[in-house]
Amino acid sequence: MAENELRVGVIGVGMMGADHADRLVHRVAGARLVAVSDPDTARAAALAGRYDGVRSVDDPLALVADDEVDAVVIASPGFVHEEQVLACIAAGKYVLCEKPLTMDSESSLRVLRAEREAGKELIQVGFMRRFDPQYAQLQQLLASGDLGRTLLLHNTHRNKSVPNPEFRSEMIVRDSLVHEVDVARFMFGQEITTIQVLSPAPTSHACEGVVDPQVALFTMAGGGVVSNEVFVNCQVGYEVRCEAVSERGTAIAGRPQSGLYTTRVGEPAGSWGGTVDPDFIARFGLAYDLEFQAWVDATRRGEVVGATSWDGYASTAVCEAGMQSLASGQPVAVTLVDKETLT
Numbered sequence: 394m395a396e397n398e399l400r401v402g403v404i405g406v407g408m409m410g411a412d413h414a415d416r417l418v419h420r421v422a423g424a425r426l427v428a429v430s431d432p433d434t435a436r437a438a439a440l441a442g443r444y445d446g447v448r449s450v451d452d453p454l455a456l457v458a459d460d461e462v463d464a465v466v467i468a469s470p471g472f473v474h475e476e477q478v479l480a481c482i483a484a485g486k487y488v489l490c491e492k493p494l495t496m497d498s499e500s501s502l503r504v505l506r507a508e509r510e511a512g513k514e515l516i517q518v519g520f521m522r523r524f525d526p527q528y529a530q531l532q533q534l535l536a537s538g539d540l541g542r543t544l545l546l547h548n549t550h551r552n553k554s555v556p557n558p559e560f561r562s563e564m565i566v567r568d569s570l571v572h573e574v575d576v577a578r579f580m581f582g583q584e585i586t587t588i589q590v591l592s593p594a595p596t597s598h599a600c601e602g603v604v605d606p607q608v609a610l611f612t613m614a615g616g617g618v619v620s621n622e623v624f625v626n627c628q629v630g631y632e633v634r635c636e637a638v639s640e641r642g643t644a645i646a647g648r649p650q651s652g653l654y655t656t657r658v659g660e661p662a663g664s665w666g667g668t669v670d671p672d673f674i675a676r677f678g679l680a681y682d683l684e685f686q687a688w689v690d691a692t693r694r695g696e697v698v699g700a701t702s703w704d705g706y707a708s709t710a711v712c713e714a715g716m717q718s719l720a721s722g723q724p725v726a727v728t729l730v731d732k733e734t735l736t
């Protein structure tokens with residue numbers, strides 16, 4: 394084992410967990426995948442069998458407690474994140490938890506308070522767009538002040554389709570829009586104070602009763618406004634971009650080459666004169682790699698980078714207000730606890 398090599402365990406090895414396991418083995422330096430855990434024990438065993446020296450552990454909490462595991466990646470469904478992140482805090486282990494941190498603001502606050510009481514930052518939340526080179530460059534440009542004060546953001550977030558017929562309107566807010574919530578907070582460096590979710594007439598490609606697309610409006614603490622389109626059954630491909638409008642110019646992260654830009658259904662699936670990425674693993678593969686490398690490097694230094702537990706809590710609180718707005722159509726104020734006292 395290389396000196397100070399980080400021994401990592403991955404909890405939940407479905408689509409994202411398996412991809413993260415592979416990146417830890419093949420594309421991240423300074424870390425070694427040593428264990429995986431999933432209630433689908435056959436799936437975990439099959440994944441472990443693909444790599445040398447990786448054990449399958451039946452109980453995810455046993456993986457957290459395992460002496461040979463230095464740090465943990467959580468890629469289980471959001472509704473089990475709280476228990477698993479709390480276990481990592483109790484064991485004093487650094488954790489990279491996929492978004493959302495938890496399912497609601499109360500449970501995120503419990504996690505945040507537990508981390509505070511432990512006296513050490515341990516949690517990074519998997520908001521990978523912060524590590525995408527174009528998104529990172531846009532944030533640096535806005536923060537530099539070269540374009541003057543930022544006035545507006547326009548976010549677009551389209552998925553070709555969602556695999557799960559249970560992907561209801563609320564999940565579009567909690568699982569998809571949550572990325573735009575983090576992007577808005579990241580780009581402005583401010584909290585979101587109100588959210589309104591509008592419900593246009595849905596596409597015929599959405600399941601019965603599902604509001605897709607959705608348009609969400611955020612008001613930022615400094616008065617800026619963010620418009621967001623989330624459309625998870627757009628049929629074409631994965632299109633994610635962010636346009637910033639500032640006092641002295643504009644900038645777009647996530648736009649392919651210049652020229653006439655159209656997208657259409659057809660062969661090859663999704664095209665604009667080049668191709669539209671099929672999904673988030675293709676579009677953000679590099680961002681996940683950079684996110685993991687940054688996590689491993691920071692963990693070996695005893696630090697946390699990227700989105701913190703506060704960012705996880707704040708984004709969950711905004712989505713909670715967003716779900717209320719989805720039901721009423723009205724703007725809903727976002728209430729956060731005091732960041733210093735957590736009360």
Ligand SMILES: NC(=O)C1=CN([C@@H]2O[C@H](COP(=O)(O)OP(=O)(O)OC[C@H]3O[C@@H](n4cnc5c(N)ncnc54)[C@H](O)[C@@H]3O)[C@@H](O)[C@H]2O)C=CC1
Pocket residue numbers: 404405406407408409410430431432433436453468469470471473491492493519520521568673
């Ligand atoms: N950052 C990003 O772009 C993305 C993040 N995600 C997030 O990643 C996480 C996993 O999502 P997917 O891989 O798409 O889901 P998935 O359904 O493909 O995989 C989830 C896995 O977790 C396992 N699981 C269920 N209960 C568990 C428990 N109690 N403990 C451990 N494992 C358990 C399931 O058996 C399954 O293997 C979610 O939090 C999701 O929001 C998902 C897609 C993209």
Ligand SMILES: O=C1[C@@H](O)[C@H](O)[C@@H](O)[C@H](O)[C@H]1O
Pocket residue numbers: 552568569572625673
């Ligand atoms: O996090 C993700 C998924 O959970 C979500 O379902 C998708 O809409 C997002 O594009 C993807 O990045």
